[in-house]
Amino acid sequence: MGNVVETSGLTKTYGKVNAVDNVSFTLEDGKIYGLLGRNGAGKTTIMHMITAQLFATSGQLKVFGEEPFENNRVLRQTCFIKESQKYPDNFRVVDVLNVSPLFFPNWDREFAYSLIKDFQLPLKRRMKKLSRGMLSSVGIIVGLASRAPLTFFDEPYLGLDAVARSLFYDRLLEDYAEHPRTIVLSTHLIDEVSQLLEHVLVIDNGKLIINEEAEALRGRASTVVGLTSKVETFLAGKEVIHREPLGGLISVTLLGALTAQDRKKAAELGLEITPVSLQQMIVYLTNGKNAREAGVS
Amino acid sequence: MTISMDDSRPIFLQIAERIENDIIEGGLPEESQVPSTNQFAAFYQINPATVMKGVNLLVDQGILYKKRGIGMFVATGVKAKLMEKRKELFYEQYIVTMVREADKLGITADQLTEMIRRGDKA
Amino acid sequence: MNRVKGIIRTHLTDRLGWIFLPWIILSSSFACNLIIAGLSGEEFYTGGLASIYVYMTILGIMIVAQTYPFIIGFGARRKDYFLGTAATIAIVSAVFTLMLCVLAVIEVQSGGWGVNLHFFNLPYLSEGSAIERIWIQFSLMTNLVFIGFFFSCIYRKFGRNGMFLFFVALSVVLSFSTYFITIANGWDEIFNWLSGISAVHLATGLFVLTLVYLGLSYGLLRRATV
Structure with missing residues (x-):
């Protein structure tokens, strides 16, 4: 084409x-x-x-x-x-x-x-x-x-x-x-x-x-919710695009597909993972706090 | 009409699953014709290329086959094959999780069996 | 060529603005003058014909604002827009001029519509052969429409500030020329020269000026955005 x-x-x-x-x-x-x-x-x-x-x-x-x-x-x-x-x-x-x-x-x-x-x-x-x-x-x-x-x-x-x-x-x-x-x-x-x-x-x-x-963008971002300390251990090496603390809890949105291993780990840590819609992901990416540039594909 | 897809996974996988479900539930009997890509696209308000990707996934697995100039059909014997696949998935998705959760709550295997029996009657 | 025709047809789709309104305005002016001439019972000269020329000037000013963003937005080339718009103006002016000249003839034949009214057949404008009369009125009308068109092209390309600067510059140039003519005692010569020119020559001069506006308008439109 x-x-x-x-x-x-x-x-x-x-x-x-x-x-x-x-x-x-x-x-x-x-x-x-x-x-x-x-x-x-x-x-x-x-x-x-x-x-x-x-x-x-x-x-x-x-x-x-x-x-x-x-x-x-x-x-x-x-x-x-x-x-x-x-x-x-x-x-x-x-x-x-x-x-x-x-x-x-x-x-x-x-x-x-x-x-x-x-x-x-x-x-x-x-x-x-x-x-x-x-x-x-x-x-x-x-x-x-x-x-x-x-x-x-x-x-x-x-x-x-x-x-x-x-x-x-x-x-x-x-x-x-x-x-x-x-x-x-x-x-x-x-x-x-x-x-x-x-x-x-x-x-x-x-x-x-x-x-x-x-x-490819579907499921690219997910939100992880749980106790702040546990969420922080889960985050190691991951790209965070949004963070929202709530008392002792925190809700963090990650970029990048989660592997089965990630999910298992999250389950063990008692974290809840929810999908992020394309719209929500773009809102996070374009709120001015993240400077990104797309590669030429 | 917009039928929302699950946001967490690619739509083409969800389309493939919906077709598989239809085959398992008997909505699409073996050797029957599957709606065209464009019919699917219009019905779910989804990009036709995405539908095509889902359908091709099933063609690659031999679940659907193409008749030139006519369309897509459900292959013979795939219902049993799909059921088998779903049973494995069921084991991984539900049983493993259930057993792990039961373990956490101190539910014994016997108690679990009893609970399943009760669930069947409900 | 097809594209240019398309632009002409698009313009003429607005029949109210291009065809009906100028004649409605002219007819009402004519009707008023006819009544006055009938009541006065004397030979009556009027400038009511100017109404259609004034309208056409305003039309020229409005065209670009009304149609350029629409037509360019629908994917036309600027060149085709320019050619189509200029052609529409030329065609409409030619038809109107012919109609005005025919009406002037009728006016003479009917003894000023029976009441000695001079509305279409005016001194200076209606001099010379038929061809010359048509030429005079055609040059006058196209000149006025294209002046309006030129102004609106300046506005389209440079916006309000550009328009403002243009008029400041124009008034500076005019003031200086007036000043120099005055100190050189040149006014008498200019008036003598002007009164010596026939309407036909003036018309040809106007036409040359019109071509200048047209060239400038095209240059502006080619770089104008929507």
């Missing part, structure tokens, strides 16, 4: 601040990626650069093997749905649907209209009169029906309730199954999407700190 996106040393600087700091990764054809991290970590800036809407300060960037800037071969294969997408004031929902095929050659009109029904959108309403959730739904519909070989969803569901979000995941998976393509989901609702992801990229303070298969 080919690489759809390749970045190397990608950097975006505003004044003295590195919004994106020396980021290198590749996105492969036909996978669903999660681009995760806190708000303001630099996720949106990275996607803006990949789609040539922002200019990188330095670094290499290849999309479909070419420079994306002013390159229709790249741009017409790319769809970037962002939370902040602007629409002309006089445009109605139906106008957005009518012009979309002018930009996305794979546009499926029937699919778009079936999604309009699913999300119960008023076709004739002006875009600027839509609620936050409806606006998000329009973005989701454009992103799905455009069937672009490289599709970005940046926080696509602000204002959407759990039912509508689940509908999005359903339609996304169904359509992805029939029309495999590279999809990047950028969100802070990590637990909700983690099952959908094949590969995870985590950005913290402009840096790429995790670049791994989602499955």
Whole structure:
């Protein structure tokens, strides 16, 4: 499978601040990626650069093997749905649907209209009169029906309730199954999407700190709870990402899969081991106390 | 609908286990067709590549087999094989732990046997 | 080429802004003037036609803010956006100019709509052959829209501060030129020269200026972000 996106040393600087700091990764054809991290970590800036809407300060960037800037071969294969997408004031929902095929050659009109029904959108309403959730739904519909070989969803569901979000995941998976393509989901609702992801990229303070298969990250972190002295003996040689004392007890979160031996030892020490969700692990890793950097894989 | 997976282990293992469970419980009889990767993916809201990994695990073990252009099927004789495997797992997961815990609490083997009998009636 | 057409179609999807509003504004101005001319019963000259030119200038200012983030966000090239937008402005201006010229002819034929009203057929603007008249009005309209477009490109590339600096610089340049013309006693010459120029020549001059704004606008848009 080919690489759809390749970045190397990608950097975006505003004044003295590195919004994106020396980021290198590749996105492969036909996978669903999660681009995760806190708000303001630099996720949106990275996607803006990949789609040539922002200019990188330095670094290499290849999309479909070419420079994306002013390159229709790249741009017409790319769809970037962002939370902040602007629409002309006089445009109605139906106008957005009518012009979309002018930009996305794979546009499926029937699919778009079936999604309009699913999300119960008023076709004739002006875009600027839509609620936050409806606006998000329009973005989701454009992103799905455009069937672009490289599709970005940046926080696509602000204002959407759990039912509508689940509908999005359903339609996304169904359509992805029939029309495999590279999809990047950028969100802070990590637990909700983690099952959908094949590969995870985590950005913290402009840096790429995790670049791994989602499955490899599952069970990567665990929390050990028990008497402080016993927990401390168990910790020897392990990477601790979070610590929370509670009286004589302590709860410690470890990075790294636990071996059967570890578990046996923990059981002997009377320690309780609980799994840590991907979201919780990322929260611990990105709370500013841990400086990490992902290896280039 | 989101069916949550256990956070502590890879999802593909959990998918493989669910299929194994279905075979053991008779939901998927031998020589019956297994739902497609995409059906699984849609049902559990899971990435299809992850499902594929779980299914391939079972194919590698000879539990499922591929019919070209048709799909995946449950192999003959695997139900007994799976039961055997589960019995071993049961011994490791439950019996060993139970005996260790019983030992800690000073429960004798006879008492334990008696308790199991009682549990059966409950 | 297809992409440029796509941009034109995207612009014209907003029929209210591009087509209906300018004519609604112009018709209401026309209706008012018609009533006044009818009541006064005398030959009546009015500048009501300016309303459509003012509207088109504002349209030029609004275009970039309204459509650039949308169209670039949907994956268009900046070059295609520029060409498509310039083409839309040119097409719409050409059609409007033709309609204005036809209305001017009707105005003359109907004796000023029966009430001696001079709304479309004005001295200076409506001089020379048909082609010359069309050229004059077309250059005037495109010039105004593209000035607006140019300003909004400055805003898009450099933001509010850039816009502010641009106008400070512009006013400094204008003040100095006024000052030097005054101390050189050049005003009479300039007025003489201007009054000697025909509307057609002025129109051609405006068109050259328009091309300059266009070039500058493209340079700005190519480096503008969303």
